[in-house]
Amino acid sequence: MEQLIHKREMEKPSSGCRGAEAVLNLQSNCSISIAYHPHFGSHNDIMLLEIDEKLLPDILHQRVAIRGQPDEDSVLCTQSKTYALKFVGTSNSVFLIPPSNYSKFSDNTVDCDQKDENQQAVASVIKVAPGSMELTEVAPRLDKLKLLLFENPYRFEEDTEMEDLEATNRRLYKWDDLVDRVQASDDELRSGLQALSAVEIDGFWRVVDEKYMDMMLRMLLHSSVLNDWSLDALNEDEVVNVLQSDGFPCKLAEHCLHVYGSKVNNDGGKSCMWRLNERKVCVHFAREILRDRKMKMESFMEEWMRKIPEGMQASFDMLEGEVLTEKLGVSAWVHAFSVSSLPSSPGERFSILFKERPKWDSKDLQPYIRDLKVPGLSLEGLLLKFTRRTQPTKDAEPVFSAR
Amino acid sequence: MEIRVKCSCGDMCPEWAIVELQGVVEVQPQFQDRLQNLQIGHLCRPSSQEVYTFTVGYHELTGTKVPLKKPLLVLKKVKHPSVDAADSARAELEVIGIIRHKILFKTRPMALISNIPINLIMVITLIVSEPQPTVKGRAGAPDSILSTK
Helix, strand or coil: HHHHHHHHHHHHHCCCCEEEEHHHCCCCEEEEEEEEEECCCCCCCEEEEECCCHHHHHHHCCCCCCCCCCCCEEEEEEECCCCEEEEEEEEEEEECCCCCCHHHHCCHHHHHHHHCCCCCEEEEEEEEEEEEEEEEEEEEEEEHHHHHCCCCCCCCCHCCCHHHHHHHHCCCCHHHHHHHHHHHHHHHEEEEEEEHHCCCECCCEEECHHHHHHHHHHHHHHHHHHHCCCCCEEHHHHHHHHHCCCCCCCCHHHHHHHHHEEEEEECCCCCCCCEEEEHHHHHHHHHHHCCCCCCHHHHHHHHHHHHHHCCCCHHHHHCCEEEEEECCCCEEEECCCCHHHHCHHHHHHHHHHHHHEEEEEHHHHHHHHHHEEEECCCHHHHHHEEEEEEECCCCCCCCCCCC | CCEEEECCCCCCCCEEEEECCCCCCEHHHHEEEEEEEEEEEEEECCCCCEEEEEEEEEEEEEEEEEEEECCCCEEEEECCCCCHHHHHHHHHHHEEEEEEEEEEECCCCCCCCCCCCCCCEEEEECCCCCCCCEEEEEHHHHHHHHCCC
């Protein structure tokens, strides 16, 4: 009996306005009228975004944002990843039908009540969508972060000249300023700051001038000789105290340990223990020696060895990605060429690499490209895309040149 | 600038629907300016299968209900009255719905030969030569996404 009534009602569709649910749950042998919504219009403020099912929780729990400046193409950032936004248009007519109870257009029910009762079910189209946005995972655009921070590195003068700080304040960036300007997710931005050895000073993220870092490191090494400290077990409080008495702010003294050392497990003591990283210290001195000049290999090695603190062992392998060797006549010359100074977009990176050197063998090239990250493209893929690979004979090492 | 994507529906996003057809539905010129409440056509499900017909004017389309490979979110720009004047661009995108299915009509329309009175307001103009061309382009800056063109 009940079924029969149900059936009768379906044959003669019930009255009133209905929305998306009536379309999606349309029963067999039923029909529904599709009409323009009382508020039909272009509604440019309503857009469609195609999204991977696995990103849905991030969206529903409000962990995503769109970032970019007016002159940049927008990206969508989750906590850990960056996606390019692309608009994909369609020439089909895409009728968008909201659910009936969608509150923003709710006066629609009033409209329906006014109509006669024999009117059949209606689903209303609020707009015709011209297309939708799609997401493609991309590498974070961190070169801009480098650019912003190097506008104004932390220098000696700031320790003393307080009045100048006001003037330079305009070009300093807090975390929120960086989020506003750099197209990267929070996680990527944080690791970008770490890769640049940036430090938060008075709320502003800064890189510290190399000469300043050099001065602090030398002071630290000098003090460890004077105080008979082991470079494998430096007491944070003692180091910071000594550096502070030499005029370095506490925050920067701590930063010095972060940049050149790593924390050692604390055996229940009150103060943190640090071990200086041999490679980082040795690379620092090589960079200092080769700043703005080319040197003969022998004289470089001689000077480098002299500068390395006692107890540390320098080896030339440490300098891959930092120093390039070239043969000029019978002698080898070295000069600084640091991977950290190169852009992170593959196109620009390869262009600069081939400007530096028209031909690269694989062993030399590796350190300068292995940090490149392009979602969906392997290092092999990058080489195929941006280089020409030649191999004079079967057994010979391949050589890469510009395409 | 940063535009947060807000969602107040939690895990229960209201589902919207799409009815999609090839080509353009055109309205007789005299109705051009008052589309509101105007009927476009009739959506029918003749059997228990997920097959649908859509009757627009004297044309009938046959299509199916298809699940989307990836869901579409319906986003709406929300502008907040800014507290301080320098911060005028404070905007958010609010998730107002999700689309998981569409009723897709990709066939050419069949002319209805009928003696019943039909609605002659709507005409489907089909783009026959190009079966679903898409235009890919960059989405532009965040403020252009949000601008009301």
